[in-house]
Amino acid sequence: MARKRLSTLAITTTLAAVGVGVVGAGAANAATTNTPLAHSQDNTVAKTTAAVKLTDGGANLLTATADLTGTAVDPTLATAATGTLDWGDGNTSTVKFDQKTGAAIAPDAHAYTAAGTYKVLLTVNDGTNPAVTANASASVADIYLNAALSAKSATKTSPVTLALTGSVVTKAVAAGAKTTVDWGDKTTATSFTGDPSLIKASDPKLSHTFTTDGTYTVKVTLDDGQGQVTSTQTQSFTVTVSDKTGVQVLRAAGDTRYDTGLIISQHQWANQGVTTDAQGRQQAKAIVLSTGNAFPDALAGVPLAKKAQGPLLLTDGLQNTTNPAVLAEIQRILPTKGSTVYILGGDQAVSAGIESQISGLGYTVQRLAGADRYATALDIAKVGMGDPSHVIVARGDEGANHDGFADALAAGPYAANVFGGGNSAIVLSSFNTFDPATKAYVTGKLHAGQQDVASVGGQATTAVGSITGSKGLYSSAVGADRYATAAKVAAAFLPAGKADQIGVATGLKFPDALTGGAYMASVDGPLLLTAPSVLPVYTANAITGTTTQQVNIFGGDQAISTTVGNEIAALVKVATVGKF
Structure with a gap:
C-alpha cells in the first residue's frame, strides 16, 4: 500500500511594502530597517521586524508553512503586540509573540484549496510604532x-x-x-x-x-x-x-569514514546547476547530515535520503564547524536556493555551531531530533518522511559490543525501495522491547487484513510480537546472524533475483554501510553485509544468486579486506576490483 507524497512548493519572493527584505526558500532572513523603534525598559533600542519564509508543509499537497524567523517585537511590548498572516486566499492566521524574547511564534501550516500563486502578507504591530509588513508569493501545485x-x-x-x-x-x-x-x-x-x-x-x-x-x-x-x-x-x-554485459566490481574507499562518504557522493551527484552531467549524475535536491561519531541517529536516515533525493553525509558532530571537505561537497552539489540540509539528532550529536554554519550559507536547515535515539527515529518518520503508512522496525540499542546497528543497515534500502511501495520509515527497538512512544507508533500502524509493519532481525521481531494483537499483522526477516538477516532482506528485495547494482559493507562498523546504504537506496539495490576478513556463506550465496551489472564494496581494506574483496569479485567472475 503506497503512501501518497506531497507536492513541491515553489517560492518566489518580493520586497515588502515597508522596509523589509522577504526571505524565499533557502535564503537568509532579513529584518526591517529605518523604522521607528520602541525602547526597552533600560532604554536600549529594540527593533520591530517582519520577515517570512515559506516552505512546503509536510505530508499534504497544497500546503504552505511559514517560517517567521527574524520577526520580533520589543519583549516589553509582546503582550500587546499583534500579528496577522494573510495567506492570500481570503484566510488569515494570528501571529503571537513570546513574552520573554519578543520573537514571533509561527502559526500552523495552511492548506490551500486549489493550485495557484498566492500573495502572502505578514503584518506586525507592536502597539507603539507604525506597523511593519513583509510579503512573498507562494506558488502551490496540486x-x-x-x-x-x-x-x-x-x-x-x-x-x-x-x-x-x-x-x-x-x-x-x-x-x-x-x-x-x-x-x-x-x-x-x-x-x-x-x-x-x-x-x-x-x-x-x-x-x-x-x-x-x-x-x-x-x-x-x-x-x-x-x-x-x-x-x-x-x-x-x-x-x-550496450551489448557489453560484463559485471563491474567497484570499491569506494577513503582514508576516513568521512572521505568514503564523500567518494560515494561524488560518484553519484552532479555539480549544482547541472541537471544531468556527462557521467549520468543528477543534481541533488537535499542532503542528510549526521554525526560520524555514533550510529543511532543515522539509522533511520537512509529512507529519508532517498525521499529527499540526496546523499547521506557524515561529519564530526562534536566540532563547532562542519568537516571542511564535507562542507565543500555540500556546496558542490547543493544550490542554496530551495535546498534543505536535514540534520539528524540533537546538538549533542551534531553541534549547534555546525547548524549555524550551514544555515549561514543560505541553506534551509531542518533538524530532526528527539530526546534520545528512539525519539529521533520517530521524528524522522513523522516529520522527515511525512508519517508514511508503512514502517520497518529494527534494533537500535547500543548492544554489548556497540554493534546493535547491523539489522537496520540492511533495512534502509529495503524501506526506501520495496516495502510500502518504497516509502517506508524506520523506527528502532531497544533490543527486544520498545519505549512507550515507539510502541504506540508501531501499534498504530498494525491493521487487520494488511501488513504495514515489517521487522528486521530477531530482537525487533520479538519487540513487535510483544504488542497485543500483532500476530499475523506484520512480516519479518530473521536470519541466524546479521549476515543471514541481510541476505533474507535482499531476497525479499529481489524476488526475481535481479538488480542493476548490489552493495556490500562490513557488518561490524556502521559508517560505510550508512553512506553506502543511502547510495544503494537511490539506485534501487540491496545492501549485504560481510565480516572484515571472512565472507559469510549467506552473503556469498546472495551474490551468486543475483543477476547484476555492478557490485559495490563500501569501505577500505580495514573494513573489508583485500582477500574478501577479491573473493567477491571472483564470485561474479571479475578479475580486478576497480575504483568507485
Whole structure:
C-alpha cells in the first residue's frame, strides 16, 4: 500500500511594502530597517521586524508553512503586540509573540484549496510604532511526481521499467492530469491520464526496450491539465544501452569514514546547476547530515535520503564547524536556493555551531531530533518522511559490543525501495522491547487484513510480537546472524533475483554501510553485509544468486579486506576490483 507524497512548493519572493527584505526558500532572513523603534525598559533600542519564509508543509499537497524567523517585537511590548498572516486566499492566521524574547511564534501550516500563486502578507504591530509588513508569493501545485527508473544501464534485449509509486494528484484535477514518458530514442512518447500512482507496475506503458546502443535521456512529465506552469513537474533519467554485459566490481574507499562518504557522493551527484552531467549524475535536491561519531541517529536516515533525493553525509558532530571537505561537497552539489540540509539528532550529536554554519550559507536547515535515539527515529518518520503508512522496525540499542546497528543497515534500502511501495520509515527497538512512544507508533500502524509493519532481525521481531494483537499483522526477516538477516532482506528485495547494482559493507562498523546504504537506496539495490576478513556463506550465496551489472564494496581494506574483496569479485567472475 503506497503512501501518497506531497507536492513541491515553489517560492518566489518580493520586497515588502515597508522596509523589509522577504526571505524565499533557502535564503537568509532579513529584518526591517529605518523604522521607528520602541525602547526597552533600560532604554536600549529594540527593533520591530517582519520577515517570512515559506516552505512546503509536510505530508499534504497544497500546503504552505511559514517560517517567521527574524520577526520580533520589543519583549516589553509582546503582550500587546499583534500579528496577522494573510495567506492570500481570503484566510488569515494570528501571529503571537513570546513574552520573554519578543520573537514571533509561527502559526500552523495552511492548506490551500486549489493550485495557484498566492500573495502572502505578514503584518506586525507592536502597539507603539507604525506597523511593519513583509510579503512573498507562494506558488502551490496540486500534483507530485515521484518516478524511478529500474536501471541506469541496459542491453538491447532487456527492457527498462518505470515506477510511479508515490506520485499523486488531487482528486479535483485527477481526471484531467496527464503523464507523458519520452524515452529519448525518437519513439512515440507514452502518455496516460489520471492519477499515475494507479498505473500498475506491470503495465506495458511503463516498460521500454531500446534497439540501438547509445545514451538516452528519459523524461517523465506530469501535468495537471490546468494550464499553469507551476502545475507541471518533470524528472529525467539517463540510460546507457550496450551489448557489453560484463559485471563491474567497484570499491569506494577513503582514508576516513568521512572521505568514503564523500567518494560515494561524488560518484553519484552532479555539480549544482547541472541537471544531468556527462557521467549520468543528477543534481541533488537535499542532503542528510549526521554525526560520524555514533550510529543511532543515522539509522533511520537512509529512507529519508532517498525521499529527499540526496546523499547521506557524515561529519564530526562534536566540532563547532562542519568537516571542511564535507562542507565543500555540500556546496558542490547543493544550490542554496530551495535546498534543505536535514540534520539528524540533537546538538549533542551534531553541534549547534555546525547548524549555524550551514544555515549561514543560505541553506534551509531542518533538524530532526528527539530526546534520545528512539525519539529521533520517530521524528524522522513523522516529520522527515511525512508519517508514511508503512514502517520497518529494527534494533537500535547500543548492544554489548556497540554493534546493535547491523539489522537496520540492511533495512534502509529495503524501506526506501520495496516495502510500502518504497516509502517506508524506520523506527528502532531497544533490543527486544520498545519505549512507550515507539510502541504506540508501531501499534498504530498494525491493521487487520494488511501488513504495514515489517521487522528486521530477531530482537525487533520479538519487540513487535510483544504488542497485543500483532500476530499475523506484520512480516519479518530473521536470519541466524546479521549476515543471514541481510541476505533474507535482499531476497525479499529481489524476488526475481535481479538488480542493476548490489552493495556490500562490513557488518561490524556502521559508517560505510550508512553512506553506502543511502547510495544503494537511490539506485534501487540491496545492501549485504560481510565480516572484515571472512565472507559469510549467506552473503556469498546472495551474490551468486543475483543477476547484476555492478557490485559495490563500501569501505577500505580495514573494513573489508583485500582477500574478501577479491573473493567477491571472483564470485561474479571479475578479475580486478576497480575504483568507485
